[in-house]
Amino acid sequence: MIRLLLVLIGLWFSPPERVPLRAFYLNGYGQGTTYSITYYAPDSTVTPDDIARKLAEIDASLSLYVPTSLINQFNRSPHGVVADRHLRVVVRKALEVYQATDGLFDATVEPLVQAWGFGNQKVATPPSPAAIQAILPQVGSDKLHLRGDSLVKDRPGVHLDLNGIAQGYTVDVLAKLLEDKHIRDYLVELGGEIRVRGRKWPGGDPMRIGIERPEANDLPGAGMQQIIQLKAGGVTTSGNYRKFKQWGAVKSAHLINPKTGYTFQNNMISATVVAPDAFTADAYDNALMGMSLTNALAFLGRHRDLQAYLIYQRPDGAVADTCTQEFQKLIFHE
Amino acid sequence: MMEFPRRDFLKKTGLLTGSLLLNNGLLDAFGAPLAAGKLRIAVIGCGDRGTGLLKILQDLTDKFEVTGLCDELPFRLRDAQKIGGTGKAKTYTDYRALLENKAVDAVIISVPLNMHFQVAKDALLAGKQVYLEKTMTYNIPQALELVQLVQQRPNQTLQVGHQYRYSPLYYRVKEMIKQGYLGKVTQIDCRWDRNGSWRRPVPEPSLERKINWRMYREYSGGLAAELLSHQIDFINWAFETHADEVFGTGGIDFYKDGRETYDNVQVMVRYANEGMVGNFGATCGNARDGYLFKLKGTKGTISLLVDEGVYYPEKDTLKQYGTVDGVTGATKITWDKNGGLPITTGAEPLKDGSWYALSEFYQAVMQKKVPDSNVLTGARAACTVHMANQAIYNHTIEKWRPEYNFA
Known part of the structure; x- marks a missing residue:
């Protein structure tokens, strides 16, 4: 009897005829890179204008490249600013990751990034040890506080740089925009950071995400390093293989240790992180790049919501990879 | 404690490893100077190319010291002496006198094409190391003789100045061809166009033939030898092949100014073993394409400039x-707007x-190793250029002969 009732209820709630889902593609420029969105819906309910408006809204809050942005106002201000929702949410996450990584991920590293020439201003030479020592007192997220609706700082020289997590945050915001329009099958990518949910239609195949093979060349490798299949979540990658500067014999990668002021010198080449959302993944991929392989694996052992695929260099110079057990299950084998 | 499966990385790292090896190779080649010290070098022929190379030598003072300059035109010697790094150089108007100078280990030969063979031969016989501008020789018999001479003198280096392919970009392109990025290449388009007479200013009329030697067939192989030879050489090297048949045409179509070499040429080359057609053209009457180099295969195209690809x-x-x-x-890799x-x-x-x-x-000199652009590759390119000019001027189809298969 109960079983019959359930079947009846099931029939009651199932739509009389399912409208077939079609693929829609949106591509464009944003945040100094490109985005591409694929979604499956009965009709094209999201337009490029929707995306552009959302990106502009985020830029107005978080972009270092927009002079009037809230983050730039904060950086210029001696005390702080009234934060909007984007800034509050992203800073809260940044502080959380700062704590969790014991300061390896630090959103106040911006003055060091600028000094090393990885910011929006070019520099002719690497910073001197004295210059680095002078900058270090301005660095440290412990000088940063969310109080009510305000974001305040302890020292006027504290500068924020949220580029390390803003792209992950942005793809989550764009995913929310799709979700609000009842879209449940999509892949949002911006600057190589991804948020995915659902399947491809028609056919119902799972979405596949390629992890780019690390190369110094800007070429589409002979393929992908790995391909993973993911039902829902965020996937982001941080790596040292493409952005670096050569100062004579010294090669400096673009990730800088907020504690020492110098670029990370370790064996990590790239870290791909899978997390429930892209925001979280993006926050931790940089931090993993700052750890030795041993520390990174220990860290992942303590944070079971993070899955990661790490490419590193062995002492003999050979390139090797490893991943967490759950990540292994995501890898697609042809 | 979680277990992390560790696998031996990556049977698939071909491309990465390839590039790393290449980069290391380049580092070796361009790295710190050897203990043996600097090479004392002299420039024979201080025209545009000779002085151009002198300027490059200013950036290579850890490897070279300029100890001699030679040109039969005194004003050119004076101009060359104004270039930095030439302060210690003795000057000569006769290259044979320069070759007697024991303080010269190596010579750059950048004289008119018809002189390449004689000066290179004399330099080798004088015991000098030789950097010989392209095209290696004026004709095929000279190429054959120079190959023999160099092979008899294993302690001396002869490098041919097809300089463009020494760029890491061109090495990378050769590697990409090998790795199959292009699939099967069937067509190669090459141009080197300009909108200008290709003449140099002449301070007095009696010097016309000395300065504008490129205009006269007695001295020059024209546009084919001076420009198209680079792309001809690159294709030989990148595909490890040579031309089997050469068709050509051309004329003095715009600059009817007394010149003998053509201001507009087009050459088609059949590469039978590779199953490829090469199209090589140069005109002095249009600059739109300028330098164009496109390699077209079933999987993709590479479009090259001198320093961009x-x-x-x-x-x-x-x-x-x-x-x-x-x-x-x-x-993220960003594709350009043309895909x-x-x-x-x-x-x-x-x-x-x-x-x-x-x-x-x-x-190459210090380590006694054969340079990538050597007498054999130089001879292959010189033969093809000579065949091209025969085809252009005589309206013939020129065929590769077994005796050009240098090894």
């Missing part, structure tokens, strides 16, 4: 990349090809 995958190749729905990477991927070779901007070429010349 772009890879354009064919539609089906792109589909292979499309088997994933998204790609995560450290710093191409810029080919880059590392963090540093590329230098002039001559810088790399002269750096390898130094290494």
Whole structure:
């Protein structure tokens, strides 16, 4: 009897005829890179204008490249600013990751990034040890506080740089925009950071995400390093293989240790992180790049919501990879 | 404690490893000078090319010291002496006197083409190391003789100045061809166009033939020898092949100014073993294309400038990349708006090809190794250029002969 009732209820709630889902593609420029969105819906309910408006809204809050942005106002201000929702949410996450990584991920590293020439201003030479020592007192997220609706700082020289997590945050915001329009099958990518949910239609195949093979060349490798299949979540990658500067014999990668002021010198080449959302993944991929392989694996052992695929260099110079057990299950084998 | 499966990385790292090896190779070639010290070098022929190389030598003072300058035109010697790094150089108007100077280990030969063979031969016989401008020789018999001479003198280096292919970009392109990025290449388009007379200013009329030697067939192989030879040489080297049949045409079609070499030429080359057609053209009457070099294969196209390259995958190749729905990477690859991927070779901007070429010349001499642009590859290119000019001027189809198969 109960079983019959359930079947009846099931029939009651199932739509009389399912409208077939079609693929829609949106591509464009944003945040100094490109985005591409694929979604499956009965009709094209999201337009490029929707995306552009959302990106502009985020830029107005978080972009270092927009002079009037809230983050730039904060950086210029001696005390702080009234934060909007984007800034509050992203800073809260940044502080959380700062704590969790014991300061390896630090959103106040911006003055060091600028000094090393990885910011929006070019520099002719690497910073001197004295210059680095002078900058270090301005660095440290412990000088940063969310109080009510305000974001305040302890020292006027504290500068924020949220580029390390803003792209992950942005793809989550764009995913929310799709979700609000009842879209449940999509892949949002911006600057190589991804948020995915659902399947491809028609056919119902799972979405596949390629992890780019690390190369110094800007070429589409002979393929992908790995391909993973993911039902829902965020996937982001941080790596040292493409952005670096050569100062004579010294090669400096673009990730800088907020504690020492110098670029990370370790064996990590790239870290791909899978997390429930892209925001979280993006926050931790940089931090993993700052750890030795041993520390990174220990860290992942303590944070079971993070899955990661790490490419590193062995002492003999050979390139090797490893991943967490759950990540292994995501890898697609042809 | 979690267990992390560790696998031996990556049977699939071909491309990465390839590039790393290449970069290391380049580092070796252009690295710190050997203990043996500097090479004392002299420039024979201080025209545009000779002085151009002198300027490159200013950036290579850890490897070379300029100890001699030679030109039969005194004003050219004076101009050359104004270039930095030439302060210690003795000057000569007769290259044979320069060759007697024991303080000269090596010579750069940048004289008119008809003189290449004689000066190179005399320099080798005088015991000098030789960097000989392209095209290696004026004709095929000279190429054959120079090959024999160099082979008899294993302690001496002869490098031919096809400098463009010494750029890491061109090495990378050769590697990409090998790795199959282009699939099967069937067509290669090469142009080197300008809108100008290709003449140099002449201070007094009696010097016309000495300065504008490129205009006269007695001295010059014309546009084919001076320009197209670079691309002809690159294709030989990159595909390890040679021309089997050469068709050509041309004329003095715009600059009817007394010149003898053509101001407009077109050459078609059949590469029978490779199943490829090469189209080589140069005109003095249009500058729109300028330098154009396109290698077209079933999987993609590479379009090259002297210091820039772009890879354009064919539609089906792109589909292979499309088997994933998204790609995560450290710093996203951005395709250009024409669907191409810029080919880059590392963090540093590329230098002039001559810088790399002269750096390898130094290494080749010091380590007694055969340079990549050597007498054999130089001879293959010289033969093809000579065949091209025969085809252009005589309206014949020129065929490769077994005796050109140098080894």
